[in-house]
Amino acid sequence: xxxxxxAVADTAEKALDIAxxxxxxxxxxxxxxxxxxAELGITKAALHYHFASKAELGTALITRYTTxxxxxxxxxxxxxxxxxxxxxxxxxIYLNVVRQQRMCLCGMLAAEYQTLPTSMRxxxxxxxxxxxxxxxxxxKAGEQAGTVRPRGSTRDAARVVISTLxxxxxxARLRDDPTRLEAAKDQxxxxxx
Amino acid sequence: xxxxxxAVADTAEKALDIAxxxxxxxxxxxxxxxxxxAELGITKAALHYHFASKAELGTALITRYTTxxxxxxxxxxxxxxxxxxxxxxxxxIYLNVVRQQRMCLCGMLAAEYQTLPTSMRxxxxxxxxxxxxxxxxxxKAGEQAGTVRPRGSTRDAARVVISTLxxxxxxARLRDDPTRLEAAKDQxxxxxx
DNA sequence: GTCTATAACGAGATAGAC
DNA sequence: GTCTATCTCGTTATAGAC
Numbered sequence: 001x002x003x004x005x006x007a008v009a010d011t012a013e014k015a016l017d018i019a020x021x022x023x024x025x026x027x028x029x030x031x032x033x034x035x036x037x038a039e040l041g042i043t044k045a046a047l048h049y050h051f052a053s054k055a056e057l058g059t060a061l062i063t064r065y066t067t068x069x070x071x072x073x074x075x076x077x078x079x080x081x082x083x084x085x086x087x088x089x090x091x092x093i094y095l096n097v098v099r100q101q102r103m104c105l106c107g108m109l110a111a112e113y114q115t116l117p118t119s120m121r122x123x124x125x126x127x128x129x130x131x132x133x134x135x136x137x138x139x140k141a142g143e144q145a146g147t148v149r150p151r152g153s154t155r156d157a158a159r160v161v162i163s164t165l166x167x168x169x170x171x172a173r174l175r176d177d178p179t180r181l182e183a184a185k186d187q188x189x190x191x192x193x
Numbered sequence: 194x195x196x197x198x199x200a201v202a203d204t205a206e207k208a209l210d211i212a213x214x215x216x217x218x219x220x221x222x223x224x225x226x227x228x229x230x231a232e233l234g235i236t237k238a239a240l241h242y243h244f245a246s247k248a249e250l251g252t253a254l255i256t257r258y259t260t261x262x263x264x265x266x267x268x269x270x271x272x273x274x275x276x277x278x279x280x281x282x283x284x285x286i287y288l289n290v291v292r293q294q295r296m297c298l299c300g301m302l303a304a305e306y307q308t309l310p311t312s313m314r315x316x317x318x319x320x321x322x323x324x325x326x327x328x329x330x331x332x333k334a335g336e337q338a339g340t341v342r343p344r345g346s347t348r349d350a351a352r353v354v355i356s357t358l359x360x361x362x363x364x365a366r367l368r369d370d371p372t373r374l375e376a377a378k379d380q381x382x383x384x385x386x
Numbered sequence: 387g388t389c390t391a392t393a394a395c396g397a398g399a400t401a402g403a404c
Numbered sequence: 405g406t407c408t409a410t411c412t413c414g415t416t417a418t419a420g421a422c
Contacts (some may be wrong), residue, residue, distance in 0.1 A: 026307050032397060036376035044407080045406075054398065063392085108304055112223065115219050124367065125368070151384070157374055160361070164356055165361055166363055167357055170359055170360065171359060172315065172320055173306060174306055184352075187344055187345065204387080204388095226415080227415080238388075238391090239387065239389070247417095250413065
């Protein structure tokens with residue numbers, strides 16, 4: 001973790017970058033080893049060297065995605081104090097994803113959940129747990145500070161925030177219309193105040 | 194359309210029933226001709242007689258689903274006058290789907306949108322158009338009657354209703370927890386009043 | 387309308403050379 | 405770490421008999 005790792009992304013990391021984007025666009029069942037290998041410029045066999053099975057590749061995809069998401073949440077925490085502004089920044093993450101014409105990786109995998117290997121299922125659930133817990137904390141703190149007034153329990157409110165944003169991405173992508181996510185965000189914020 | 198069609202579902206109709214359920218659970222890319230044929234007790238070749246291509250099967254799936262949805266909306270319209278009660282009944286449709294541990298057919302296909310043939314894409318968009326238009330009409334009428342007070346435009350509010358319910362299904366299915374959809378419904382109703 | 391048989395292809399995965 | 409070659413299986417789809 002010093003200076004010397006000068007953005008020389010190794011093959012495995014590059015493969016994850018490509019696979020991540022492809023899965024966010026087409027879904028896990030819509031992406032093959034051949035797709036990733038071709039774009040990376042290596043053979044399927046070489047890709048199997050880095051990820052022995054598709055389940056392994058998929059699990060690595062989710063854990064990396066979750067780690068990055070956690071980092072983004074930590075960054076929000078240390079940069080912003082106001083609960084509504086935190087929620088707004090949180091929605092901004094989703095907005096950036098949909099602007100790239102992608103779906104949330106774990107939202108996509110949630111749709112395909114019943115076809116996923118167990119290791120991937122667990123990792124997907126964990127992603128949503130982390131989001132839910134973080135949002136609930138933000139809402140609780142905001143409630144105490146008086147900057148936010150959730151209608152029901154903070155837990156339910158946190159869940160509805162996630163649901164609304166994930167659903168908005170799903171529908172926004174159909175017509176490549178990010179404004180639908182913005183409308184969802186505005187309504188969430190209005191309703192929490 | 195008389196009395197004589199005594200629920201003798203023909204093979205094509207039975208195939209659609211099976212395929213519909215399988216796609217709602219596994220996704221379109223997670224279902225094969227073999228899956229449907231096996232459950233129906235015929236061969237893949239016989240299924241191809243009824244639906245020449247998978248795209249044809251998929252399109253038939255969506256149009257039938259949409260027709261049934263329209264009928265459900267019409268039934269709500271003739272049974273209920275109150276706008277909030279209509280929205281509640283609308284959410285009830287989604288609740289029934291998630292109780293069967295299924296995803297909305299078109300919500301599922303929205304996730305897989307980029308891998309679908311054009312005919313299916315158009316049919317999926319049409320489904321959401323119909324829902325959006327109906328909801329917007331309900332909200333407008335409710336606004337005039339004073340039974341509903343949407344924050345922004347009725348169009349945006351209608352879109353957020355759909356997004357929230359679709360997203361809640363997506364997440365609720367992960368843990369087979371329909372209460373998440375109930376929380377979403379309650380919050381939507383609270384926020385519109 | 388359903389069958390057997392098969393074509394044609396793509397999938398995930400492995401063996402072994404370099 | 406990447407390659408060629410191959411395996412095995414599942415996929416959509418078609419031909420032609422019954």
